[in-house]
Ligand SMILES: *[C@@H]1O[C@H](CO)[C@@H](O)[C@H](O)[C@H]1NC(C)=O
Ligand SMILES: *[C@@H]1O[C@H](CO)[C@@H](O)[C@H](O)[C@H]1NC(C)=O
Ligand SMILES: *[C@@H]1O[C@H](CO)[C@@H](O)[C@H](O)[C@H]1NC(C)=O
Ligand SMILES: *[C@@H]1O[C@H](CO)[C@@H](O)[C@H](O)[C@H]1NC(C)=O
């Protein structure tokens with residue numbers, strides 16, 4: 001009876017017993033499931049954390065962080081820097097935000113505008129404006145890129161500009177953001193005619209440095225074999241090419257990579273006023289990536305004003321008419337009030353003062369030559 005009863009109990013209590021056990025097992029499963037999820041989440045999270053930088057750079061790093069910007073100046077031209085700081089670099093008053101912008105110079109002037117730049121690269125290049133010096137600075141620009149990308153190549157682009165240029169950063173970024181930096185890109189404003197050098201059958205084009213130039217990551221990698229401080233300055237002198245022309249020779253001729261011409265958006269100080277600035281509409285202004293300034297045309301002191309017009313346009317797109325009037329007034333002002341250049345010189349660079357003073361009675365032609373020493377003019381003469 002007992003056995004029966006016991007068996008009975010066992011038999012009939014089974015379902016209840018199983019029921020409890022099932023419940024326990026179910027709970028265990030749920031707990032294990034939850035633990036697994038949380039563990040997996042933690043794992044995925046730490047995986048993402050660990051690979052954050054590479055994920056980030058691949059898919060979501062803003063183009064600004066992937067673009068290295070170098071602005072070349074000389075200690076002779078310190079007075080130009082304040083215009084950069086009150087225009088396109090103004091939004092970077094907070095030095096923290098100048099992370100990707102580097103000023104490259106030959107000498108640091110203490111207690112000057114230099115102090116307002118977060119990043120200054122010093123070169124040991126001679127402080128003149130001849131081919132050797134300019135090519136030395138160019139080699140330094142590349143060396144700097146290779147230095148900063150040695151351990152972690154976060155920069156897909158390297159763009160270099162001069163100190164007498166306005167740069168519309170938003171336009172630069174939106175333009176580059178559309179391009180694939182794993183394609184060799186050499187982007188710039190081309191000289192009007194292709195150049196030739198002695199002993200070379202084919203002519204080549206080059207991007208004038210006065211208009212701003214961008215190189216993609218893959219092209220920079222290729223250029224590493226060709227551009228360095230020990231060889232490039234001497235090669236420039238040997239070939240008789242200025243730094244920008246030498247880059248064109250290396251890229252178009254040696255590397256067989258064609259220049260991507262962006263003449264309608266990149267502007268240099270060497271353009272003819274009548275076919276360039278004087279014809280720019282408000283739309284042209286807003287679409288441009290760079291403007292070149294020079295003492296005898298759109299002066300550097302106009303840079304902050306032009307910058308303000310561009311900023312206003314961003315905030316007030318429906319006020320186009322007022323902006324157009326403002327821009328046209330500024331644009332036409334120069335035409336209606338041509339400068340009397342007699343006995344004047346570019347006073348934004350002290351080196352030009354000396355040269356003009358050195359000439360006993362400088363004729364207008366001499367003064368014009370003095371101010372146009374920037375390289376493109378020299379090389380243009382070489383056109384065959
Ligand atoms: C730095 O410049 C300021 C204003 O330009 C001047 O008052 C100050 O004496 C200068 N300091 C040095 C160390 O030259
Ligand atoms: C690149 O790094 C080397 C070695 O640290 C240094 O000597 C050189 O000055 C750097 N060049 C530039 C342009 O930053
Ligand atoms: C510089 O470039 C030249 C020409 O490509 C090469 O022969 C030389 O080894 C390079 N020098 C250095 C220090 O990289
Ligand atoms: C240069 O590139 C073009 C097109 O990209 C190609 O057709 C040509 O064969 C190349 N020339 C040499 C010498 O590699």
Ligand SMILES: *[C@@H]1O[C@H](CO)[C@@H](O)[C@H](O)[C@H]1NC(C)=O
Pocket residue numbers: 340341342343
């Ligand atoms: C230009 O300026 C010079 C000296 O400043 C003066 O002698 C000359 O008359 C001026 N020419 C014109 C056309 O105003």
